[in-house]
Amino acid sequence: xxxxxxxxxxxxxxxxxxxxxxxxxxxxxxxxxxxxxxxxxxxxxxxxxxxxxxxxxxxxxxxxxxxxxxxxxxxxxxxxxxxxxxxxxxxxxxxxxxxxxxxxxxxxxxxx
Amino acid sequence: xxxxxxxxxxxxxxxxxxxxxxxxxxxxxxxxxxxxxxxxxxxxxxxxxxxxxxxxxxxxxxxxxxxxxxxxxxxxxxxxxxxxxxxxxxxxxxxxxxxxxxxxxxxxxxxxxxx
Numbered sequence: 001x002x003x004x005x006x007x008x009x010x011x012x013x014x015x016x017x018x019x020x021x022x023x024x025x026x027x028x029x030x031x032x033x034x035x036x037x038x039x040x041x042x043x044x045x046x047x048x049x050x051x052x053x054x055x056x057x058x059x060x061x062x063x064x065x066x067x068x069x070x071x072x073x074x075x076x077x078x079x080x081x082x083x084x085x086x087x088x089x090x091x092x093x094x095x096x097x098x099x100x101x102x103x104x105x106x107x108x109x110x111x112x
Numbered sequence: 113x114x115x116x117x118x119x120x121x122x123x124x125x126x127x128x129x130x131x132x133x134x135x136x137x138x139x140x141x142x143x144x145x146x147x148x149x150x151x152x153x154x155x156x157x158x159x160x161x162x163x164x165x166x167x168x169x170x171x172x173x174x175x176x177x178x179x180x181x182x183x184x185x186x187x188x189x190x191x192x193x194x195x196x197x198x199x200x201x202x203x204x205x206x207x208x209x210x211x212x213x214x215x216x217x218x219x220x221x222x223x224x225x226x227x
Contacts, residue, residue, distance in 0.1 A: 032214050043205045043221040044156070088155065092214055099146045099158035099171075100207075100216060 002027045004091050006103035014111050019076040021106050023089030026070070032092040033065055035074045037085045038105065044088055047074070079110045115139050116208050118219035125196055126227055133191045133222045135206030141186035142208035146216060147179075150203040162189050196226045 003026040013019040021035075032051055036044035050056045050063040050072070062075040072091075076083055086107050090100040115138040125131050135145055144163050148156040160181050162168040168181035180192040189208075193200055203223050207216035 034215070036218075043203075043218045046215065046217065049215055098214075099148075099161050100156070101158070102155040104155045 002030075002091070002093055002101045004089055004101050004103035006087075006089050006106050008104055009107040010109050011106055012109045012111055013079050015079060015081060017079055019079045019083065019108055019110070021074040021076075021087050021089075021108065023072045023074075023103055024070055025072070025089075025091045025101075027091070027093045027101075028067075028070060030070075030091045030093045033063070033072045034090040034092075034100065035061075035063060035072075036088040036090060036102075037083075038088055039085045047087075076108075081110045081112050084108060084110045114210070114215075114217040116142075116206065116217050116219040118206055118222050120222060121220060122223040122225075124225045124227065127197050128195055130192055130194045131196055131224060133193075133204055133206075133224075135189045135191070135208070135219050137187045137208045137210075137217075140208075140210045142189075143186075143211050144209050145183060145189040146207045146209075147181060147189075147191050148205045148207065150205060150221075156205060159191075193224065196224070198226045200224065201226045 005024045035047040038044045048063045050065045056063045060077045064073045086105040088105045089103040117136045119134045147159045150156045159174045160168045160170045162183040170176045183189040205221040207218045
């Protein structure tokens, strides 16, 4: 059974601070890792993908992957109230023909 | 780029009727399309994977005779919920991937309410 675990939160962070979101996965054969943001009542929107160990930066977002520890994280710098949403960690174990296994998501609240 | 549309965005139907949901990739050809379902306060669960011109692959526990998937072209997949019941009420979301990539782009979702 492939599992993706996230702390459901809510995680409350002051505006301008760094928000740190974490995710662990059970399938050691997982190859592709994604972070999606989902606003209430909306579908997920892609923030970042990461495939190799280490850090990947895109604007205010940094994804970190550690395959040995089966751990993925997302850092959001200079957090804005508009970043308040549920952040979903998702994993693909095989190739592009495989669906995503999602975590339950972390509810992030940025306090103005 | 990478825009996926869904229609309708919401639908209300009576128990026992069938509902068809369309998923289209607007600016790319989708190698594979996926259908997910999300119940309130829960995460997305994969229902099935479809490739153009072939039968869909359903996840364990998803009834293939109840959730009919047709992937007629590289830009269109449809999900038909047959004989819908109140427990089928959910948020149905499709996604699509393009050639040589595993990044999935999601449609805006269809909220189904079965009375």
